[in-house]
Amino acid sequence: MCFRNDTPYRQTRGNEFDSESCLSPAFEDLAAAADGRGRRLPRPVFPFRRPSQALLILTLKADPPHVSASCRSSSDLPIDLGLALRITSAIHARLLPHSLERLVASWSPDGTTLFQRGQPFSADGCEDQSSARVVLPRTPDDAVANSPDPIISSSPYRLVSSQCDDEAKLHGKEDHTGPCARKERIMALHQLVPPAMVLGIANHVYFHHFEPKTAHYPLLLVAIQPFLIAYLRSPLGITFTNILVASTILITTLLSSIVIYRLGPWHPLAHIPGPTLAKVSKWWAVRMLVKGDKYLVMKELHDKYGDFVRTGPNEVSIIHADAIRAVLGTGGFQKGPYYEPFSDSHLPSRSLLNLRGDAHANRRKIWNRGMSSESLKGYEGILADRVQIMLDQFDRFVQQGSGKGMVDMAAWCSYLTFDFMGDMAFGGGFDMLRDGEDRGGIFSIIKIGIKATAIIAQIPWIAPTVDLIPGLNSVMNALRNFAYSSASNRVKSGPKVNKDLWYHLMDEDGHEKVKPTMPEVLVDGVLAIVAGSDTSAFALSYFFWTMLTNPDVFARVKAEVDSVYPDPEAILRSERQNDLKFLNACLQETLRLFPPVPTGGSREIPTGDPKLIAGKLIPQHTNVSLPAYVIHRSPKHFFPAPDTFDPDRWLRERKDSSEVLNQSVLLTFSYGAANCAAKHLAWRELIMATSALVRRYDMRFVPGKESGEEGKKWIETLGDIYVTETGKLMVEISSR
Numbered sequence: 001m002c003f004r005n006d007t008p009y010r011q012t013r014g015n016e017f018d019s020e021s022c023l024s025p026a027f028e029d030l031a032a033a034a035d036g037r038g039r040r041l042p043r044p045v046f047p048f049r050r051p052s053q054a055l056l057i058l059t060l061k062a063d064p065p066h067v068s069a070s071c072r073s074s075s076d077l078p079i080d081l082g083l084a085l086r087i088t089s090a091i092h093a094r095l096l097p098h099s100l101e102r103l104v105a106s107w108s109p110d111g112t113t114l115f116q117r118g119q120p121f122s123a124d125g126c127e128d129q130s131s132a133r134v135v136l137p138r139t140p141d142d143a144v145a146n147s148p149d150p151i152i153s154s155s156p157y158r159l160v161s162s163q164c165d166d167e168a169k170l171h172g173k174e175d176h177t178g179p180c181a182r183k184e185r186i187m188a189l190h191q192l193v194p195p196a197m198v199l200g201i202a203n204h205v206y207f208h209h210f211e212p213k214t215a216h217y218p219l220l221l222v223a224i225q226p227f228l229i230a231y232l233r234s235p236l237g238i239t240f241t242n243i244l245v246a247s248t249i250l251i252t253t254l255l256s257s258i259v260i261y262r263l264g265p266w267h268p269l270a271h272i273p274g275p276t277l278a279k280v281s282k283w284w285a286v287r288m289l290v291k292g293d294k295y296l297v298m299k300e301l302h303d304k305y306g307d308f309v310r311t312g313p314n315e316v317s318i319i320h321a322d323a324i325r326a327v328l329g330t331g332g333f334q335k336g337p338y339y340e341p342f343s344d345s346h347l348p349s350r351s352l353l354n355l356r357g358d359a360h361a362n363r364r365k366i367w368n369r370g371m372s373s374e375s376l377k378g379y380e381g382i383l384a385d386r387v388q389i390m391l392d393q394f395d396r397f398v399q400q401g402s403g404k405g406m407v408d409m410a411a412w413c414s415y416l417t418f419d420f421m422g423d424m425a426f427g428g429g430f431d432m433l434r435d436g437e438d439r440g441g442i443f444s445i446i447k448i449g450i451k452a453t454a455i456i457a458q459i460p461w462i463a464p465t466v467d468l469i470p471g472l473n474s475v476m477n478a479l480r481n482f483a484y485s486s487a488s489n490r491v492k493s494g495p496k497v498n499k500d501l502w503y504h505l506m507d508e509d510g511h512e513k514v515k516p517t518m519p520e521v522l523v524d525g526v527l528a529i530v531a532g533s534d535t536s537a538f539a540l541s542y543f544f545w546t547m548l549t550n551p552d553v554f555a556r557v558k559a560e561v562d563s564v565y566p567d568p569e570a571i572l573r574s575e576r577q578n579d580l581k582f583l584n585a586c587l588q589e590t591l592r593l594f595p596p597v598p599t600g601g602s603r604e605i606p607t608g609d610p611k612l613i614a615g616k617l618i619p620q621h622t623n624v625s626l627p628a629y630v631i632h633r634s635p636k637h638f639f640p641a642p643d644t645f646d647p648d649r650w651l652r653e654r655k656d657s658s659e660v661l662n663q664s665v666l667l668t669f670s671y672g673a674a675n676c677a678a679k680h681l682a683w684r685e686l687i688m689a690t691s692a693l694v695r696r697y698d699m700r701f702v703p704g705k706e707s708g709e710e711g712k713k714w715i716e717t718l719g720d721i722y723v724t725e726t727g728k729l730m731v732e733i734s735s736r
């Protein structure tokens with residue numbers, strides 16, 4: 001018995017391999033399983049489809065010498081060994097190349113290599129030449145193409161592969177680029193389809209049940225799987241095309257499965273109407289945030305669908321009056337994942353806006369002390385100083401402009417509120433009013449920060465991943481650095497004569513058993529600036545815009561302010577502010593029509609049974625939002641003319657029974673335990689700034705080629721980015 005090859009070979013007759021008794025029982029089992037004739041092997045180590053694929057794993061586990069010991073005749077040996085080698089190569093060439101070498105070497109009686117890899121082995125003189133032909137594979141493709149395994153060789157890939165071989169033989173050369181080779185590759189790609197589809201669906205089921213809190217692991221998982229599929233399933237292994245095809249199929253199946261589930265009648269929110277795109281993905285809402293028209297879209301949707309609209313796969317927007325107490329009131333729900341990105345993950349503490357339950361109640365207690373009537377009285381001096389700087393600057397513009405000054409009212413209102421909040425939270429820090437501009441750029445940083453955060457808040461689970469991307473978190477870094485330096489200045493300067501918000505948040509008068517930590521005060525200081533400056537600035541801008549677009553109303557406001565404050569020098573004293581009834585009504589009406597937080601965040605239904613909200617069952621983990629802008633304009637709550645600026649609706653004695661003024665749905669400052677912590681402070685700020693400016697100046701839209709038409713269109717520049725962003729509001733001022 002002999003084997004011949006180009007490489008050294010050995011005659012085996014007469015040595016121990018001749019013996020019939022050397023057939024190992026282990027190998028006999030494996031061989032039987034390999035061709036599917038004998039009893040099946042127990043579960044293979046890897047979940048391979050074919051019994052023959054399990055062969056080598058078990059063969060290798062069974063120790064290669066058994067393989068060699070089993071060979072009785074020339075035909076046995078090459079078939080079985082060849083089968084093992086080829087299958088090894090086809091499936092494990094990358095995993096077990098050394099095992100392959102070892103297998104060959106250990107078959108050789110003296111431990112030397114009998115064949116070399118890649119060299120053909122023929123069995124001249126052997127009993128069964130046809131089946132004895134062994135080609136040790138160069139590549140996994142070779143291995144499959146030459147496999148004597150009936151299962152491998154009967155696969156579509158094998159058929160094409162052998163046709164290609166035949167064609168190559170016919171033409172006397174191998175063609176790697178021709179149609180045959182292409183067809184061969186396509187057939188190989190087919191092998192990727194079923195596992196990629198199965199994994200796509202499996203991923204959906206997994207993500208659905210174990211909702212990921214970050215995108216790290218899902219992204220990693222989805223990125224790795226195409227490699228595994230290509231590696232385990234394709235005869236061509238990990239190639240660029242294989243990865244591309246496997247990922248495309250996997251991701252397409254995953255997305256299709258998600259879409260089908262979300263649109264299907266089995267979804268727990270299927271009973272709530274809404275736009276199809278919104279039901280499918282929150283990316284729909286990202287588009288609104290980028291455009292800034294969320295408040296308008298929500299209004300349109302509620303006009304179309306009614307009180308309940310499904311605005312996301314797991315999100316419902318409600319404008320029914322009963323929902324306000326159910327969601328925000330006592331026994332309502334906690335803030336949902338929407339708020340997560342609003343926390344600075346680099347700081348060990350969360351701001352009040354992002355605390356829940358007892359932690360929120362404890363911190364809110366400190367804030368409430370800082371917002372008591374006594375504390376507010378203490379802040380008046382700080383506020384009056386800043387309003388005075390604004391008046392001085394405006395006077396200067398009027399003087400320089402020979403009696404007429406031109407100001408961007410939106411910008412100046414922002415300077416006022418930022419400077420005031422800086423004084424309150426960190427004992428100073430901004431001087432935008434004095435500079436007439438935002439020299440430090442902090443103003444724009446905050447704006448960009450809020451917009452970016454509001455966009456990410458639509459898909460909060462990507463926030464931690466985005467945070468890892470260098471450069472993208474530079475906005476938060478800048479804000480944090482600003483807060484750190486302001487805080488250290490405030491600590492150095494010590495308590496102020498006028499107690500500021502920092503004084504209370506830091507518990508400098510020692511009310512608390514456990515003093516708040518520095519990071520806690522820091523994040524709340526930043527919150528005060530972010531939550532307190534933009535909102536109040538927009539409220540002021542809206543007010544002046546509504547005045548300028550309603551000159552009759554403006555005239556009545558002026559008359560009231562003049563009569564309450566005949567002495568212009570007394571305007572910054574707050575004692576008589578409550579007498580400004582019409583001004584109050586105008587502010588109330590402005591904020592009804594244009595709430596500075598137009599659509600806001602959402603609350604999450606906790607794990608457990610569905611909750612009944614305004615007559616509808618809302619399932620667990622649904623995020624419920626109550627869009628103030630839409631609620632405030634509903635004819636069910638404000639009638640007649642809910643879209644019209646009509647301050648008198650707040651003062652009229654209601655004679656007409658059809659008139660509706662449902663104050664209980666006003667969400668300008670939100671509602672419940674987590675409503676605006678500084679509502680009263682904000683109101684005082686609005687009254688003081690508006691009355692001072694109205695008392696001192698006449699105003700009109702800057703006249704120009706469109707005779708102030710541009711000014712009237714200012715309202716179209718409003719963008720809803722959780723708070724509001726606006727364009728320039730150019731106003732001509734002159735002394736009264």
Ligand code: HEM
Pocket residue numbers: 352353354364527528529531532533535536539595596597600601667668669670673674675676677678679681682
């Ligand atoms: C016209 C001006 C203001 C308006 C319209 C306004 C509106 C709001 C609204 C709607 C919320 C709830 C936000 C939510 O739940 O997502 C809120 C929360 C808050 N606001 Fe204001 N705000 C104003 C001014 C201020 C000022 C001046 C300060 C700061 C000193 C401030 C501090 C806060 C804080 C700390 C919270 C979080 C309260 C909590 O979660 O317990 N706000 N505000």
